[in-house]
Structures are given as C-alpha cells and as structure tokens.
Amino acid sequence: MKNHHKEFKYVDYLWDEDKAKKLNDDQxxxxxxxxxxxxxxxxxxNYGGGNTSCKTIEKDPLTNEDVEVMWVKGSGGxxxxxxxxxxxxxxxxRLRDLKKVYKGLHDEDxxxxxxxxxxxxxxSKAPSIDTxxxxxLPFAHIDHLHPDALIAxxxxxxxxxxxxxxxxxxxxWVPWQRPGFDLGLQLxxxxxxxxxxxxxxLGSHGLFTWGDTSYECYMNSLEVIETASEYIENKIKEKGAVFGGQKIKSLAKEAxxxxxxxxxxLLRGLSSSENRMIGHFSDSDVVLEFINSHDLDRLAPLGTSCPDHFLRTKIQPLVLTLGTDENLEDTKAVLAKLEPAFETYRQEYADYYNTCKKDNSPAMRDPNPVIIIYPGVGMFSFAKNKQTTRVASEFYINAINVMRGAEAITAYTSLPRQEAFDIEYWLLEEAKLSRMPKEQPLSRKVALITGAGGGIGKAxxxxxxxxxxxxxxTDIDEASLKVAQATYKRDVSTYAVCNVTSADSIKEAxxxxxLDFGGVDIIVHSAGLAISKPIEDTTExxxxxxxxxxxxGQFELAKLGVEVMRKQNLGGNFISIASKNGLVSGPNxxxxxxxxAAQQHMSRLLAAELAPDKIRVNIVNPDGVIVGSKIWEGAWAEGRAKAYGIAVEELPAHYAKRNLLNEIIYPEDIANGVFSLVAILDKTTGNIVNVDGGMANAFVR
Known part of the structure; x- marks a missing residue:
C-alpha cells in the first residue's frame, strides 16, 4: 500500500509515526x-458517526486460555x-455463536x-447496534466510516x-439494510x-474497510475515500455545473x-413551540452553493440518505420563501410568512409519522424543523443545545456534499420514507434517548452578562x-474576555466586546x-464601577x-434585549446587579x-411594564464583596476605608463584622442570588434579593 501523505488531496493524512511508536505496539x-x-x-x-474496532488475543480470566477479544466503539460514542x-x-x-440463535429480521432487537x-x-460501554x-468479519482492524464521497x-x-x-x-457492495445482526451476516x-x-x-449508508494493523487499516480507509473523491470531482468537471447552477445570488457577508x-x-421562537431550542448559523461556501442553486427545490424535499444524517437533521429541511430584499424589521409581516410555513412543516411531519407508524412506535417527537434554509443568506439549525445544533448543521453539510457527489455521478436517491421512519423511531433508539441524563436547570437558555471579564460578572x-x-x-476589555472564555468548554460560551454606554455596542453584543445561540433568555447587568467621594469632591x-x-447602560441593555425577547415570544429574565447603597444612606x-437607586427603581418599572411578555425583572443587591471583586481595586477601597476611619487591609474584616451573620461575601454568593431568581423563583418579578450577610438598615420595607 502507498504510505506517502502528499499523495492525498481529498483527505488529511494525520498519522504521526513518532506518536504511534510511543504506544509500544498496544493494539x-x-x-x-x-x-x-x-x-x-x-x-x-462526522461527530458520533461511524465506528471502529480491533481484535486482540487476551487471557480468559476464567480458564486462563488465550481468547480473541474484539474492542469496538460503544453505543453513542x-x-x-x-x-x-x-x-x-x-x-x-461468543458473538459469532449468536448466529446459532438468530431467528431473522424480526429478532434484531x-x-x-x-x-x-x-x-x-x-x-465495557454498552455495545452498539453495529457490533x-x-x-x-475476520480482520484485526476495521473501520466503518461515513465519508461524504462514499455516501455519495x-x-x-x-x-x-x-x-x-x-x-x-x-x-x-451490499444493498441498504438497517444496521443489525443480519447486516453483519450480509457483510x-x-x-x-x-x-x-x-x-x-453499504448502499445508502457508508463504508467498511480493514487491515492487519491499525496503520494498514488507516491507509486502506484513506485510499478508498481518496479514490471515490477523485472520481466525483472528475465527474463534476465533466458536468460543468453543480446542482443545476446558481439561481440566486448571495448577499454580501455583512448583509x-x-x-x-x-x-x-423569530426562527428560534417558532422552532421552540414544544421545547426551547438553541440556534446555529452557517453561510459557508458549501451551504451557499446548494441553497442558491436551481436544484434546491428538487433535492431538499428528498431528504437525507445516511441514517446518521437524518437522525440529527430530521428527514428534510424547511426552505423559507423569504427574499433577500425582505424587510426583516417588520416583525408582523415576517411572522405572517413564517408561521404558515412552520405550520405546514409540522403538519407534513405529522403526516409522515401517521403514515409510517406501527402499533408499538414511540409517540411522535417534536415536529419542528431542525434545519432551516434561507436562500441567499444561509442555513439555520435548532436543537436542544449548542453542540447538538452545531453537529446537526455539520451533518446537513455532509448531506449537501453527498447530494453534490451523487448528482454528479448519476442521480441522488434518498431512503424510502418507511425505512427512514423505522430508523428514526426504532425502539432501540428510543431506549437510547431514555438513558440520556436529565437536563440541567438552565439548559436551552442563553444568558448575556455585562462586566463578565472578571469579578462578580465572571462568577x-x-x-x-x-x-x-x-x-x-461582554466587557470593555477584550483581553480579559479572552482569558474568561478560555475557562469554558467548546459550545458553552461566546464573547462580545461591549461598552454599555453605547447603544450601538450593545446592539452588536x-x-x-x-448569531451564535439564536437569541437571549437571561440578561444580567453586572458591569459597573464605584466612585466614593464627598459631594464637594464629586465632579460632573x-x-x-x-x-x-x-x-x-441598564436602560439600553433592557430596551434592546426586550426587542430580542419579544421576537422569540418565550419570556425571559433581566437581572440588575445593584447595591445595598441604593437603599442605605451613607457618607461620601x-x-x-x-x-x-436609579437602577433599582428602573427595574421595578420594567417589571411592571414587561410582565405581560412574561419577562421578569429582578434585582440582586451585593454588599461588601471585597475578595475577588474588581470594584475593590484602587480608589473605591481607599474611599470606603477613609469613610469608616480604618485601613484598606481592614476592610474585609470590617464588612464581615458589620453584617448579622458575620460572613464574608464572595462573588460566588452573588452568582447564587442570580441563579435563584432565574431558575428557582420563577414567579418572582420586581423583587430585590439582598446578598449581604444581613444588613438591617438595608432590609426592604
């Protein structure tokens, strides 16, 4: 076999011999x-797609005899x-001995x-259906992959x-068959x-390749994929046009x-009619070539072919009829077009379910689209969390590549609807869904926090x-935002440099x-600064x-945030991080x-105004947060120490002693106050939660 990575044009050769040697022939x-x-x-x-295996000789712990063991990717990996x-x-x-008890296709589960x-x-992880x-198959190393070129x-x-x-x-070559024991027999x-x-x-499905060693298997897989990719690209060159050529011209990137x-x-709100969803947007060249083409209207309704694709993208996308010149600021007019389109999609999905269901089929799942196409603009996806929606988008891009290749070769064919349904509503798939861990209290929610580069905002x-x-x-300091974002796993966070004194800057946030998550559900105004001076020293x-x-800043943040929340029509939360000092009269x-005090009363006014929209507005009042808080860096600490006639280093002890519980208050305590208001006290609005260890003069009367 060839082993020179420069010969590969359509796949990445990533085998590092030095890394492989360090594994000491551990198969x-x-x-x-x-x-x-x-x-x-x-x-x-793609993510979660395909599976791989190897076979080794091990000592049987019961007989001490040599036995062959197969190591294979487990379910859901x-x-x-x-x-x-x-x-x-x-x-x-033992796995092969199951041939003696297998009774046929009805026996798969x-x-x-x-x-x-x-x-x-x-x-062991639970063995998957592909085991x-x-x-x-007798080979020591096996790859089952879903390359775009091979599925094409x-x-x-x-x-x-x-x-x-x-x-x-x-x-x-073997014809399409649902994965299971019988497909193993066919192979x-x-x-x-x-x-x-x-x-x-595997017809309509993917590829099996193998080798005597891990490296030989890897090279075999790459060579087979490379050959198919080259064949497809040559066919495309012969045809001259992909997807029947361009029908619609894309808007410029910024537009x-x-x-x-x-x-x-708007799309997020409509997609969340049954369950709140998180969004993702893609306008890559691959996406635009497909969604702007003459063949979009013919190919999109056919649905995807590979089971891994449509399990994540639904059987077909929703194609919007909005033009690129549509005035999207006219929300009512846009909704008048979107709502019937969504209703038609949901009805067609219900018809698909009712036509294909069996007596023991699981109940119909959420009928809303996962993939939504806006010709000239891009592709949206919506799912339960950012990773799932990003992966759905990636899978549909794979499906586009498959259609592109298959159309160039001969013509694209999708799975029959009944076959697709039998995969989507497989009882084993339902069992896998039922094993998923319970969702967290704030899953499916998007929170925007100002002043989040450090201190209370980051907490x-x-x-x-x-x-x-x-x-x-969001924060005015990009360097601190980059450091903050690096503390989260992929698909959790994004950031925007934002000066809350500028409406334009807030709008960009x-x-x-x-763009990154589909909208916003929770807004926390934590950005702040503190100036402690007597009146004669306080300048304009x-x-x-x-x-x-x-x-x-709070006013603009609320005004522009409410605009987004009303488009979603999913309610929301606005939290103002105010202070005990808005309630208590103190020197300097x-x-x-x-x-x-203005932040606090504005919050009460907003609570009264926004209640019909189910947008709750509440206040958290910190006090004496010294350790870990940015506000105590510099002149403010000196000013407060002077006001109380003590040294700066005495402040933490001073603040702890003066509250009823004699507790030091940390940024994390303020964060817990915010969490209680957005996740637990779900029928509270216009309220103040004091997180100060108990300050009698700040009790809300």
Missing amino acids: VALFLYRSNILGADLRIT DIGTLTRSGIAGLYTD RMVGLFNHCIYDLD PLHGL VAAAKDSEKVTKEIWGDTMG EKCLADNPGIRGIV RLEKAAQLMP IADKLAAEGANIVL YKKAC KDWDLLQNVLVK NVGYGTAK
Whole structure:
C-alpha cells in the first residue's frame, strides 16, 4: 500500500509515526489513535458517526486460555474523541455463536440484549447496534466510516454499478439494510463471495474497510475515500455545473450576518413551540452553493440518505420563501410568512409519522424543523443545545456534499420514507434517548452578562454555565474576555466586546448572541464601577460616568434585549446587579448611591411594564464583596476605608463584622442570588434579593 501523505488531496493524512511508536505496539491504543485521527477530518466522518474496532488475543480470566477479544466503539460514542472508557470488549467467538440463535429480521432487537452475554471486559460501554458488523468479519482492524464521497457513491442511482466502475473487483457492495445482526451476516457473505476485497460499500449508508494493523487499516480507509473523491470531482468537471447552477445570488457577508441576526430570534421562537431550542448559523461556501442553486427545490424535499444524517437533521429541511430584499424589521409581516410555513412543516411531519407508524412506535417527537434554509443568506439549525445544533448543521453539510457527489455521478436517491421512519423511531433508539441524563436547570437558555471579564460578572457567568446555560460574555476589555472564555468548554460560551454606554455596542453584543445561540433568555447587568467621594469632591465627570455605565447602560441593555425577547415570544429574565447603597444612606456616596437607586427603581418599572411578555425583572443587591471583586481595586477601597476611619487591609474584616451573620461575601454568593431568581423563583418579578450577610438598615420595607 502507498504510505506517502502528499499523495492525498481529498483527505488529511494525520498519522504521526513518532506518536504511534510511543504506544509500544498496544493494539487497543493504536486502534484508539487511529479512531481519533479519522474523526478529526469531517470529510471522513462526522461527530458520533461511524465506528471502529480491533481484535486482540487476551487471557480468559476464567480458564486462563488465550481468547480473541474484539474492542469496538460503544453505543453513542464519537470516534474523534474516543477513549478506553468509550469502547466495549467482547469475546469474538461468543458473538459469532449468536448466529446459532438468530431467528431473522424480526429478532434484531433481542439480539442487542444478547450482546451483553458476550462481554469480556466488565468495564465495557454498552455495545452498539453495529457490533456484529465488526464481529462477523475476520480482520484485526476495521473501520466503518461515513465519508461524504462514499455516501455519495452509496446514495447514487445504480450504486452497485458505480462501485464496480470505480474499484473493479477490489470492493464489495451490499444493498441498504438497517444496521443489525443480519447486516453483519450480509457483510460476512459478501466477503465469502468476494475473497480478497479491500472493503465493502453499504448502499445508502457508508463504508467498511480493514487491515492487519491499525496503520494498514488507516491507509486502506484513506485510499478508498481518496479514490471515490477523485472520481466525483472528475465527474463534476465533466458536468460543468453543480446542482443545476446558481439561481440566486448571495448577499454580501455583512448583509447575510445582519439578516441572520434579525431573523434568528423569530426562527428560534417558532422552532421552540414544544421545547426551547438553541440556534446555529452557517453561510459557508458549501451551504451557499446548494441553497442558491436551481436544484434546491428538487433535492431538499428528498431528504437525507445516511441514517446518521437524518437522525440529527430530521428527514428534510424547511426552505423559507423569504427574499433577500425582505424587510426583516417588520416583525408582523415576517411572522405572517413564517408561521404558515412552520405550520405546514409540522403538519407534513405529522403526516409522515401517521403514515409510517406501527402499533408499538414511540409517540411522535417534536415536529419542528431542525434545519432551516434561507436562500441567499444561509442555513439555520435548532436543537436542544449548542453542540447538538452545531453537529446537526455539520451533518446537513455532509448531506449537501453527498447530494453534490451523487448528482454528479448519476442521480441522488434518498431512503424510502418507511425505512427512514423505522430508523428514526426504532425502539432501540428510543431506549437510547431514555438513558440520556436529565437536563440541567438552565439548559436551552442563553444568558448575556455585562462586566463578565472578571469579578462578580465572571462568577455569575460561571454559575449559569455550570447550570447548563449558554453564555455571552461582554466587557470593555477584550483581553480579559479572552482569558474568561478560555475557562469554558467548546459550545458553552461566546464573547462580545461591549461598552454599555453605547447603544450601538450593545446592539452588536445582542447580534453576537443571536448569531451564535439564536437569541437571549437571561440578561444580567453586572458591569459597573464605584466612585466614593464627598459631594464637594464629586465632579460632573464622576457623576456622568456613574449614570452612563450603571443607569443608561441598564436602560439600553433592557430596551434592546426586550426587542430580542419579544421576537422569540418565550419570556425571559433581566437581572440588575445593584447595591445595598441604593437603599442605605451613607457618607461620601452621593454619585454611586444615586445611580444604584436609579437602577433599582428602573427595574421595578420594567417589571411592571414587561410582565405581560412574561419577562421578569429582578434585582440582586451585593454588599461588601471585597475578595475577588474588581470594584475593590484602587480608589473605591481607599474611599470606603477613609469613610469608616480604618485601613484598606481592614476592610474585609470590617464588612464581615458589620453584617448579622458575620460572613464574608464572595462573588460566588452573588452568582447564587442570580441563579435563584432565574431558575428557582420563577414567579418572582420586581423583587430585590439582598446578598449581604444581613444588613438591617438595608432590609426592604
């Protein structure tokens, strides 16, 4: 076999010999390494798609005899991130012995339960439905992948003939069949009928390849995918036009993003008619080529081919009839077009369900679209969290690549609707869904926090993210935002540099929230500063700065945030981080105390006005947050120490002693106050929660 990575044009050669040598010929470690580098190239397989395996000789713990064990990706895993804990180890002979008890296609679900009787490694992940596909083949290392190019061949009209044309007698082909034990038998038979083949194409599904070593298997997979990719590109060159050529011209990049940001909250609201969803937007070249083409109207309704694709994208997308010149600021007019389109989609999905369902089918799932196409602008996706919606978008891009290739080869064919339904509503798939962990209190919610580069704002962001929210960090200091964002896992956060004294800057922050997550549900105004001076020393500049950041900033943040929330029609939360000083009259505090009092009363006014929209507005009043708070860096601490006639270093003890509980108040305590208002006290609005250890003079009367 070839082994020079420069020969690959359509796949990434990522095998690092030095890394492989460090694995000391540990076949399971090499299989995991191969899996991870295969999963790193989305053209080879997408998140959660495909599976890989290897077979080794181990000591049977009961007999001490040598036995063959197959190590294979477990149910629900992802080869790109696969670790030892994500695989199953099974006795190969026991798995093959299941042939003696298999009763036919009606027996598939029972067979999955029997896989557990073949377990060798007691720490195994639950074996997946694809386990027999690997176990009934004799090879030491096997890859089952979903490369775009191979699914294009598998989904093309006359797929078997095309397979023969590309690889001659070196590749096998089996027609579409739902994964399971019988498909494993079909692969075994295909190999027996065609000894010496290097792999098998699964009709409408994907690819099986193998090798004696992990490296040989990896190279075999890459070479087969490369050959198919090259064949397709040559066919496209012959045809000259993809998807029938361009029908609609895209808007310029900035105009696309502006349209997408305006539309996102409306789409999110409509997509959330049953369950609140998180959004994602893509306007990549691949997406635009498809959605602007003459063939969009013909191909989109056909639906996807590969089961992994439509399980995540639904059987077909919703194509919007909005023009690129549509005035999206006229919300009523846009909704008048969108609402009937969504209703038609939901009805068609219900018809699909009712036509294909069986007596024991699970109840119909959410009938809203996952993928929404806006020709000339881009593609939106909506799902339960950011990772799921991003992956759905990636899978539909894979589906676009498949349609592109299949159309160039002969013509694209999708799975029959009944076959698609039998996969989507498979009882085993339903069982997998039922095993999913319970969602967190703030999952499906998007929170925008000002002043989140550090201190109290960052603590609030941390708490909301830990409870399942997507977070939009905003601050005037980009460096601190980058440091803050680096503390979160992928798909949790985004950030926007935002000066709360500028309405335009706030608008851009909301635009980022809409583009990255679909909208906003929770707004926390934590940005602030403190100036402690006697009246004679308080300048007009001091006064204006406090009013602009604390009061005007809150007003603009609320005004523009309400606009997004009303488009979504999902209610929402606005939290003002005010201060005890808005309630208590103290010395040297006229500018700060007045601004904080204005924040508090503005919140009460907003609570009264926004209640019909189910937008709740509440206040958290911190006091004496010294440790970990940015507000206590510099002159403010000196001013308060002077007011109380003590040294700066005595402040923490002073503040702890003066509250009833004698407790030091931390940023995390303020974050808990915010969380209680947005997640627990869900029938509270216009309220003040004091987080100050108990200050009698700040009790709300």
